[in-house]
Amino acid sequence: MGQVDQTTNRQSGAQLRSKAREVEGHVITFPADEPLELDCGTPLGPFSLAYQTYGELNKDASNAILICHALTGDQHVANIHPVTDKPGWWEIMVGPGKPIDTDRFFVICANHVGGCMGSTGPMSENPETGKPYGLDFPVITISDMVRAEARLLDHLGVDQLFSVVGGSMGGMQVLEWAASYKERVFSAIPIATGARHSSQNIAFHEVGRQAVMADPEWCGGRYIDEGKMPRKGLAVARMAAHITYLSDDALHRKFGRNLQDREKISFGFDADFQVESYLRHQGYTFVDRFDPNSYLYMTRAMDYFDLAADHDGELSKAFEGTPTRFCCVSFTSDWLFPTEETRTVVQALNAVAANVSFVEIETDKGHDAFLLDEPELADAVSGFLSAAARKRGLKLNAELEDAELGS
Amino acid sequence: MGQVDQTTNRQSGAQLRSKAREVEGHVITFPADEPLELDCGTPLGPFSLAYQTYGELNKDASNAILICHALTGDQHVANIHPVTDKPGWWEIMVGPGKPIDTDRFFVICANHVGGCMGSTGPMSENPETGKPYGLDFPVITISDMVRAEARLLDHLGVDQLFSVVGGSMGGMQVLEWAASYKERVFSAIPIATGARHSSQNIAFHEVGRQAVMADPEWCGGRYIDEGKMPRKGLAVARMAAHITYLSDDALHRKFGRNLQDREKISFGFDADFQVESYLRHQGYTFVDRFDPNSYLYMTRAMDYFDLAADHDGELSKAFEGTPTRFCCVSFTSDWLFPTEETRTVVQALNAVAANVSFVEIETDKGHDAFLLDEPELADAVSGFLSAAARKRGLKLNAELEDAELGS
Numbered sequence: 110m111g112q113v114d115q116t117t118n119r120q121s122g123a124q125l126r127s128k129a130r131e132v133e134g135h136v137i138t139f140p141a142d143e144p145l146e147l148d149c150g151t152p153l154g155p156f157s158l159a160y161q162t163y164g165e166l167n168k169d170a171s172n173a174i175l176i177c178h179a180l181t182g183d184q185h186v187a188n189i190h191p192v193t194d195k196p197g198w199w200e201i202m203v204g205p206g207k208p209i210d211t212d213r214f215f216v217i218c219a220n221h222v223g224g225c226m227g228s229t230g231p232m233s234e235n236p237e238t239g240k241p242y243g244l245d246f247p248v249i250t251i252s253d254m255v256r257a258e259a260r261l262l263d264h265l266g267v268d269q270l271f272s273v274v275g276g277s278m279g280g281m282q283v284l285e286w287a288a289s290y291k292e293r294v295f296s297a298i299p300i301a302t303g304a305r306h307s308s309q310n311i312a313f314h315e316v317g318r319q320a321v322m323a324d325p326e327w328c329g330g331r332y333i334d335e336g337k338m339p340r341k342g343l344a345v346a347r348m349a350a351h352i353t354y355l356s357d358d359a360l361h362r363k364f365g366r367n368l369q370d371r372e373k374i375s376f377g378f379d380a381d382f383q384v385e386s387y388l389r390h391q392g393y394t395f396v397d398r399f400d401p402n403s404y405l406y407m408t409r410a411m412d413y414f415d416l417a418a419d420h421d422g423e424l425s426k427a428f429e430g431t432p433t434r435f436c437c438v439s440f441t442s443d444w445l446f447p448t449e450e451t452r453t454v455v456q457a458l459n460a461v462a463a464n465v466s467f468v469e470i471e472t473d474k475g476h477d478a479f480l481l482d483e484p485e486l487a488d489a490v491s492g493f494l495s496a497a498a499r500k501r502g503l504k505l506n507a508e509l510e511d512a513e514l515g516s
Numbered sequence: 517m518g519q520v521d522q523t524t525n526r527q528s529g530a531q532l533r534s535k536a537r538e539v540e541g542h543v544i545t546f547p548a549d550e551p552l553e554l555d556c557g558t559p560l561g562p563f564s565l566a567y568q569t570y571g572e573l574n575k576d577a578s579n580a581i582l583i584c585h586a587l588t589g590d591q592h593v594a595n596i597h598p599v600t601d602k603p604g605w606w607e608i609m610v611g612p613g614k615p616i617d618t619d620r621f622f623v624i625c626a627n628h629v630g631g632c633m634g635s636t637g638p639m640s641e642n643p644e645t646g647k648p649y650g651l652d653f654p655v656i657t658i659s660d661m662v663r664a665e666a667r668l669l670d671h672l673g674v675d676q677l678f679s680v681v682g683g684s685m686g687g688m689q690v691l692e693w694a695a696s697y698k699e700r701v702f703s704a705i706p707i708a709t710g711a712r713h714s715s716q717n718i719a720f721h722e723v724g725r726q727a728v729m730a731d732p733e734w735c736g737g738r739y740i741d742e743g744k745m746p747r748k749g750l751a752v753a754r755m756a757a758h759i760t761y762l763s764d765d766a767l768h769r770k771f772g773r774n775l776q777d778r779e780k781i782s783f784g785f786d787a788d789f790q791v792e793s794y795l796r797h798q799g800y801t802f803v804d805r806f807d808p809n810s811y812l813y814m815t816r817a818m819d820y821f822d823l824a825a826d827h828d829g830e831l832s833k834a835f836e837g838t839p840t841r842f843c844c845v846s847f848t849s850d851w852l853f854p855t856e857e858t859r860t861v862v863q864a865l866n867a868v869a870a871n872v873s874f875v876e877i878e879t880d881k882g883h884d885a886f887l888l889d890e891p892e893l894a895d896a897v898s899g900f901l902s903a904a905a906r907k908r909g910l911k912l913n914a915e916l917e918d919a920e921l922g923s
Contacts, residue, residue: 148783247783307773311773312759313759315755315791316752316759316795319752320727320752322785323727323749341726352716352719357716357851357854366712377655378651378655382722382819384718384719385718412788415773418773447764
């Protein structure tokens with residue numbers, strides 16, 4: 110098919126290459142004559158997807174699970190992150206014997222198009238100029254990301270996903286997968302997400318973008334060429350966003366009005382309160398691993414997502430005739446994607462008589478609950494996958510071999 | 517007492533003088549030898565308070581109502597604002613025949629210490645250097661603001677307030693007034709407020725401050741000296757804060773995902789959505805009327821407010837023996853100061869057998885509801901004030917004269 114698969118990490122853009130250490134990983138590059146046709150009308154080519162896999166694809170290629178990462182996530186789901194040296198972002202959920210069991214399933218996760226962890230994005234070299242794309246990178250959509258992932262699955266020989274799983278922006282992709290590639294999705298687990306981005310969520314994203322673009326070191330998006338980096342702007346964006354990932358109760362439980370390393374307030378603008386210190390830390394560690402322009406593109410993709418609008422304003426039409434089994438999950442204290450958003454999806458699925466279960470998990474951890482140790486989430490995912498595997502008649506290679514021998 | 521009352525507007529600081537037009541207004545200046553003793557331990561002197569009054573003080577000085585403004589409000593409650601040319605921020609509530617009826621009450625509102633509309637703040641001249649204070653201005657507290665207002669009341673000859681009223685940060689001052697000057701407060705109406713600033717609220721304020729301080733034009737607070745202005749940083753801070761003043765439902769009702777002056781999304785970073793355009797407007801009009809350093813100081817004052825902590829950790833102790841009649845108001849969709857915060861205040865008041873009524877108003881307008889046309893709020897305030905006036909035996913001057921003639 111013309112793609113070049115590279116088993117060592119060959120991230121695009123000199124800048125990223127200097128940021129990310131050489132690690133085991135995969136990058137597939139689709140050549141310029143096989144571009145990704147984007148919703149905005151521009152073809153993107155060549156383009157690369159950096160991805161990780163865990164476990165083994167079984168012989169009938171029926172055990173693949175695609176994990177779609179969130180806004181600032183990446184493909185490093187269950188391995189040490191090459192930039193931060195921290196554990197993968199979903200090790201709690203993915204691995205041998207974990208709810209998404211890599212002894213049983215072949216797990217794939219790709220950095221999204223527009224991202225900054227090896228897939229083609231605004232930091233990559235624009236073949237027309239030889240310089241980083243910056244704002245010349247075309248605006249991408251959730252649907253573009255999914256179309257790119259479908260190309261990756263073609264390459265990997267996965268015709269139908271056993272499941273597609275993701276939270277937040279990843280959950281948007283799960284819904285888009287189920288809507289756009291009905292026959293390729295046996296089951297789907299959209300978590301803490303919605304079928305559109307709300308007005309308030311767009312507003313928060315706009316604040317983040319304005320913070321980045323207000324930083325003079327952003328240089329109209331050409332900070333790499335200029336040898337600059339809008340660190341402060343991106344840190345402010347991250348701080349604002351981070352509050353929305355938590356909940357009032359969780360912040361109160363974790364920090365309350367506790368002071369940071371002091372007995373009394375300082376009557377100044379230092380980080381007197383623990384919550385201030387925590388937020389500053391969140392902001393400034395983020396800028397070490399994320400590209401500011403990529404942040405603009407990823408937030409924009411979420412803002413533009415509106416699955417109903419893409420189907421004559423009727424969300425149920427997106428799922429008409431779906432053969433997919435759904436497990437929709439929300440969290441009581443998530444105010445970024447409140448349960449109401451998930452309920453809207455469930456109602457649309459019910460309207461087309463889809464096979465759907467709906468789990469609302471009681472927690473004070475807010476939106477970020479999907480990334481945290483939340484036993485009910487683990488149980489819901491593992492229970493749903495087991496039931497789906499039985500329904501699918503999923504077999505491990507050893508079982509398939511036994512069956513072959515017996516035939 | 518040494519104060520100099522000036523009936524024309526004499527705002528401190530060359531910068532503000534050039535911003536604000538000459539208008540009718542009052543400024544009282546307390547001389548250096550009568551400083552304001554601040555909680556941080558620094559005496560502030562000389563210091564000025566710019567204030568407005570409406571209506572007429574009756575002969576026994578029993579009809580005064582003090583209105584405490586919110587974070588970015590000012591003394592221009594019910595007159596055209598000298599900088600923005602817009603109506604006063606509470607004209608819906610204050611004026612002849614309005615719920616706070618200026619035919620009946622003598623209404624006072626002062627710009628808080630630390631503010632930027634004529635009262636002494638970080639933009640004022642530091643007498644030690646002859647330059648604007650900037651970050652050399654001492655950090656002030658809600659309690660400092662109230663102490664300054666008490667000095668103003670002394671000057672005006674108001675021994676006891678008939679009522680003190682305010683929303684949000686103004687409501688914090690109302691509570692502080694009732695706690696610190698029990699005998700001077702006949703009735704109190706704290707609206708959409710709390711007895712402390714929550715962890716999440718501190719977090720949002722910290723984002724705003726970081727946005728201001730990240731702007732290189734902030735110049736460590738010395739932007740006036742440097743001929744700069746951190747407009748972008750302050751605009752971002754305002755945008756983030758503004759979201760917290762509204763509600764998800766209100767944003768959805770007002771804007772939804774409607775596009776701004778276009779049929780289709782632009783696949784770019786323009787303000788495609790109305791909510792983006794609205795937020796940008798809110799951000800950039802704010803910087804024309806507000807001083808960035810003052811924003812830092814005002815937010816810090818709110819963060820530091822914790823009335824229970826000031827009373828051995830027991831909120832009810834703040835109100836022990838209170839003779840004040842309270843009307844506490846909250847709004848169902850206010851997520852900055854949820855009803856729970858008001859309920860905590862009401863419970864503390866109940867614990868000391870205070871005279872308290874509690875009104876939770878059903879609205880989707882969020883925190884800002886206290887500034888908007890909310891008939892239930894108008895009814896609650898006007899009903900409470902009428903009942904309190906009867907209880908107080910409040911008389912207009914004409915009635916007092918009749919009584920004198922009759923005696």
